[in-house]
Amino acid sequence: xxxxxxxxxxxxxxxxxxGSYQAAINECSNIQPQLKGQDLFDLKFLLYRSYIGLKKYxxxxxxxxxxxxxxxxxxxxxxxxxxxxxxxxxxxxKIVDELFELAKDGSNILNVNLQIxxxxxxxxxxKLEPALKAVSLQPKHLECVAIKVQIxxxxxxxxxxxxxxxxxxxxxxxxxxxxxxxxxxxxxxxGQKFQEAxxxxxxxxxxxxxxxxxxxxxxxxxxxxLGQIQEAEEFLQEALxxxxxxxxxxxxxxxxxxxxxxxxxxxxxxxxxxxxxEPHHPYLESxxxxxxxxxxxxxxxxxx
Numbered sequence: 235x236x237x238x239x240x241x242x243x244x245x246x247x248x249x250x251x252x253g254s255y256q257a258a259i260n261e262c263s264n265i266q267p268q269l270k271g272q273d274l275f276d277l278k279f280l281l282y283r284s285y286i287g288l289k290k291y292x293x294x295x296x297x298x299x300x301x302x303x304x305x306x307x308x309x310x311x312x313x314x315x316x317x318x319x320x321x322x323x324x325x326x327x328k329i330v331d332e333l334f335e336l337a338k339d340g341s342n343i344l345n346v347n348l349q350i351x352x353x354x355x356x357x358x359x360x361k362l363e364p365a366l367k368a369v370s371l372q373p374k375h376l377e378c379v380a381i382k383v384q385i386x387x388x389x390x391x392x393x394x395x396x397x398x399x400x401x402x403x404x405x406x407x408x409x410x411x412x413x414x415x416x417x418x419x420x421x422x423x424x425g426q427k428f429q430e431a432x433x434x435x436x437x438x439x440x441x442x443x444x445x446x447x448x449x450x451x452x453x454x455x456x457x458x459x460l461g462q463i464q465e466a467e468e469f470l471q472e473a474l475x476x477x478x479x480x481x482x483x484x485x486x487x488x489x490x491x492x493x494x495x496x497x498x499x500x501x502x503x504x505x506x507x508x509x510x511x512e513p514h515h516p517y518l519e520s521x522x523x524x525x526x527x528x529x530x531x532x533x534x535x536x537x538x
Contacts, residue, residue: 240273248410253448255287282309291317305347312351320514330355346372392422432456447473463494481512
C-alpha cells in the first residue's frame with residue numbers, strides 16, 4: 235500500500251493483516267466503486283494478495299499473466315512463487331530472483347508494493363539479506379516495518395526489532411499492525427511480555443471476522459509460553475477447524491500435544507499430516523536432523 239492510506243482502504247488492510255482474507259476481499263468489493271486512481275490500484279493490489287492468501291493462485295495468475303504494469307507483473311511472479319512447492323526450491327528461487335530483479339529495475343526501486351512482494355518472497359526462500367534491504371528502502375511504511383521486524387526476529391536480532399518498533403511508534407498511530415508488531419516482539423522477550431502479547435492478540439481477535447487461523451496460532455503460542463497448555467490446544471483445535479491443512483497450526487499442535495502428554499499416536503498423526511501439506515516445514519527439518527543425529531549416536535554407542 236501507499237505510505238498514506240486512503241481511509242476507505244484502512245479496514246480492508248487490517249482484515250488482511252489479521253489473516254481474514256475473504257473478509258478483506260468482501261470489503262474491497264464494497265468500497266471499490268468509491269475509489270479511483272492510485273487508491274483503486276492499491277485496492278486491486280490488496281485484492282490479489284488476499285486471493286493469494288486463500289491460495290487461489292490460478293485466479294490471480296490468470297488475471298495478471300499478460301499485464302504490463304510493474305506492480306501486476308510483480309503480483310504475477312509473487313503468485314507463481316507462492317504456488318510453487320517448497321520441495322521444488324530451485325524453481326521457486328528462480329521466480330523469486332526474477333521478482334527481485336523487477337523490484338530494483340529503474341524507478342521500480344521506489345515502488346513500495348514491489349519491495350513488499352520481493353521481501354516476503356525472498357524471506358520464503360531464505361534470501362534474508364535482499365529481503366531485508368527491500369523493506370529497508372521504505373522506513374516509514376508500516377507494513378515494511380512489520381516485515382523487517384519478522385526478518386530480524388528470525389535472525390534472533392530482537393534488539394534491532396525493538397529499535398524498529400520504537401522508531402515506528404514515533405510516527406505511526408497505535409493501529410492494529412503496530413500492536414501486532416509489539417506482540418510478536420513480546421513473544422521473543424518472554425516473562426511478563428508473554429502475558430502482554432496474549433492480551434494484544436485477544437483484543438485484536440474479539441470481533442468474529444478477526445478470529446483467524448493466524449491470530450489463533452498467535453494466542454496458542456503465547457499460552458504455551460505461559461504454561462496454559464490446555465488453553466493453547468483449544469485455540470489450535472479452533473484454528474484446525476477453520477483450516478485443516480494449515481502448516482503452522484499442525485506444527486504447533488505437535489508441540490502442544492507433546493507438552494500436554496498426549497498419546498504418541500496423536501502427535502505422529504499431526505507429524506504425518508504436516509509432512510503431507512508442507513514436507514519442508516522448518517519444524518520437520520529440525521526434527522529429522524535431530525532424529526538422524528540421535529540414531530548416529532545410538533549406533534556408535536551400540537558399536538562400542
